[in-house]
Amino acid sequence: MAVWNPWRGCKRCSEGCLHCYIHKGDAKRNVNTNNIVKTKDFEKPIVKLKNGNYKMKSGTVYLCFTSDFLIEEADAWRDDCWKMMKERGDCTFLFLTKRINRFMKCIPDDWGDGYENVVVCCTIENQKNADYKLGIFKDLPIKHKCITAQPLLEDIDIEKYLDGIELVVVGGESDYHARPLDYAWVLNIRKQCVRKNVNFEFRQCGTYFIKDGKQYKLQTKDLMSQARKANINYKTVN
Numbered sequence: 010m011a012v013w014n015p016w017r018g019c020k021r022c023s024e025g026c027l028h029c030y031i032h033k034g035d036a037k038r039n040v041n042t043n044n045i046v047k048t049k050d051f052e053k054p055i056v057k058l059k060n061g062n063y064k065m066k067s068g069t070v071y072l073c074f075t076s077d078f079l080i081e082e083a084d085a086w087r088d089d090c091w092k093m094m095k096e097r098g099d100c101t102f103l104f105l106t107k108r109i110n111r112f113m114k115c116i117p118d119d120w121g122d123g124y125e126n127v128v129v130c131c132t133i134e135n136q137k138n139a140d141y142k143l144g145i146f147k148d149l150p151i152k153h154k155c156i157t158a159q160p161l162l163e164d165i166d167i168e169k170y171l172d173g174i175e176l177v178v179v180g181g182e183s184d185y186h187a188r189p190l191d192y193a194w195v196l197n198i199r200k201q202c203v204r205k206n207v208n209f210e211f212r213q214c215g216t217y218f219i220k221d222g223k224q225y226k227l228q229t230k231d232l233m234s235q236a237r238k239a240n241i242n243y244k245t246v247n
């Protein structure tokens with residue numbers, strides 16, 4: 010597994026961005042997150058060793074985790090990234106986006122039905138954005154589609170958008186001022202995934218976690234392990 014951040018910086022664009030970890034980290038270091046800049050790793054996938062092999066190994070590459078891959082400010086740079094992804098057919102590139110409405114403006118000329126080695130995760134947090142973004146996402150030419158509902162902010166119904174989705178990830182918010190996550194919402198999405206036979210993963214609890222009507226405060230270090238302990242992930246059956 011590798012990480013490739015060709016640029017950094019992002020602008021808040023939806024309710025889920027309120028406690029964005031990039032903004033929080035940058036604030037501590039006095040960095041202006043709204044300033045979107047290329048990083049020194051821009052060409053990371055195609056950098057070669059002296060022996061001619063690629064420095065970045067084959068496998069899954071998490072793309073653009075210090076920004077949003079579809080952010081407007083990066084429009085002039087993205088085509089070079091698509092070319093690198095195409096060259097590295099031995100890698101699978103996965104990115105999350107809160108800007109799926111920009112997708113068709115961002116793809117390269119030879120995209121066709123999508124590159125086989127690109128996974129796109131559409132991020133949603135409430136019913137309003139689910140209806141708007143997943144309504145667009147369902148019709149887009151993408152070979153591998155996932156949905157990330159994190160931070161999940163309310164009970165949502167996404168069942169009608171699950172055709173062709175490979176995985177739904179659900180999680181809560183991690184922050185001193187985090188909005189609570191109700192376990193009933195998590196179970197409801199799981200139920201929808203099981204009905205549609207779509208992989209489901211409960212990735213992390215929220216700092217404020219409600220179960221059976223009672224609210225608990227959890228430590229950040231425990232958020233993922235507590236979700237794992239719930240043991241409710243679902244793997245598709247053929």
Ligand code: SF4
Binds near residue numbers: 022
């Ligand atoms: S889109 Fe993602 S990276 Fe950008 S501000 Fe929102 S949460 Fe942060």
